[in-house]
Amino acid sequence: MTAPIPDLIPSERRVLELVRRHGAISRARLSPLAQVTPSTLTRVAGSLLTLGLVREGARHNDGRKGVPEQLLELDPQGAMTYGLSIGYNHLHLMALDFTGRIILDRVEPTRSDDPQVVVTHARSMLAAHRPVAERYARVLGLGIALPGAFTEGGRRRLPVPGIEQWGTLDITRQFAAISNLPIYHDNDANAAALAEALFNRDLSADGFAYVYLTNGVGGALVEGGRVRQGHNGNAGEFGMCFPRNRSRPSAEDFAIFLAEHGHGDGSTATLDSLAPPETLVDQWVERAGRQLARLLDTLIWVMDPAQFVIGGTLPLDVRRKLAAVLQDAPLESLENGLSRPAIHASSLNGPVALGAASLPLSQFLP
Known part of the structure; x- marks a missing residue:
């Protein structure tokens, strides 16, 4: 890693x-998509090639006469990013190459809620x-x-039970x-939603609501591939609708419910092992x-999302059951002529760490 992070101009981004x-x-296809002239595209592509951010791949024959044109593609070695998910009892470190491929995926337990111990x-x-x-030209960030x-204004966090000191x-x-x-930092739900927007090809670019x-x-809330932040960074903070008491x-509620009926110890860590x-x-x-x-009814009124995505550490089969319930649930908004969004249970692995590693990339690209 020797190259600095380049300060790209808008057309390059x-x-x-x-x-x-x-x-x-x-x-030839890039020029109209980027809304630049062919000569400008040639100059921009040359700059990105020099920086090592793109490379020339296979040749492509589009049916026209002449030598097939070489395609441009991201250079995986051009940059990388780190992402760190800080959980209640673990650290999840992930790294991505410039194409978004996972090149490091490591989870380690933490034995302290002291931020200084966790940072160390x-x-x-x-x-x-x-x-x-x-092995990479540059690191875009952590x-x-x-x-x-x-x-x-997004500078501080409200205390969360179990990790109060981070607030x-x-x-x-x-x-x-x-x-x-x-x-770069964000909360776990926003990071997970960013990962969904970047890596879940089943989701609409028009926008979706995500519950973690x-x-x-x-x-x-995701619109145009970007996570909406709001004034303080709390757009889509649905948890406030569901008090802890x-x-x-x-x-966590599911784990406690099962324990009350004789299954498990009430810990979310053992949910996947229960039957x-x-x-x-x-x-x-x-x-x-x-x-x-x-919640879905309110979101239909306020956001009109194309999709509603259920993610998190709740077991996937349980989230799929929830998706099926929501797909058929009677909603007041539908009685007024509005449309139910498609309901998805996400199967993306490690979305928080993946989203954290995507934060530097999302800042580097438009």
């Missing part, structure tokens, strides 16, 4: 994003995997994702002290589905 979105593509642990993880970065809503800290400053990389069911209930559609009776699962899903249906 636009062309780079189009190459990322479409894959290998000809200059993160530093040792980054140091242990530094040789990965040496993305950090952890639970919690924001305050003070008083400046996340950027904490991690800048252990790394010379640009630092884990120890708590989080969410995000009441039953709610979270993985509760189907009738018991359906009982919880029916109640949680009614709660999510009220």
Whole structure:
């Protein structure tokens, strides 16, 4: 890693994003998509080739006479990113090459809720995997994702039970002290939604609402491939609709419900190893589905999303049951002529760490 992070001009960013979105593509097709003249496209492509961000791939014959044109594609070695998901009891470090391919995926348990201990642990993880970065031209940054809503214009976090001490800290400053990389941070639900927008090809570019069911209930709103932030970074903070002192559609609530009926110890960490009776699962899903249906009704009125995506650490088969319930749930908005969005249970693996690693990339591209 020797090359600096380039300060791209708008036309270079636009062309780079189009190459990322479409894959290998000809200059003839790129020019109208980027809304630049062929001569400008030639200059921009030359600059990106020199920077090592794109490369020339296979030749393509579009049926016209002459020598087939070489396609442009992202150069995987052109850059990489790190992402760190800080969970209640673990750290998940992931790294992506410039095409978004996962090149590092490491989960380690944490034994402390002290932020300084966790930051030191993160530093040792980054140091242990530094040789990965040496194979790439540049590192675009380190993305950090952890639970919690924001305050003070997005600079601070509201305290979250289990990791309360993080609420008083400046996340950027904490991690800048252990790394010379640009630092980007967001909450876990926003990061997971960004991963869905970038890597889940089944989702609409027009926009979707995302609910993240884990120890708590989080969410995000995505439009045009970008996560809406709001003034403080709390757009889509659906968890506020489901207070902790009441039953709610979270993985933690599901674990407690099962434990009350003799299955498991109430911990979300053991959910995937349990085999509760189907009738018991359906009982919880029916109640949680009614709660999510009220949220979905509101989102249809306010956002009119093309899709509603259910993610999180709640087991996938349970989220699929919730999706089926929501697909048929009676909604007041539909009685007024509005349309039900398509309902999806996400199967994306490690979405928070994947989204965290995508934060530097999303800042680099338009």
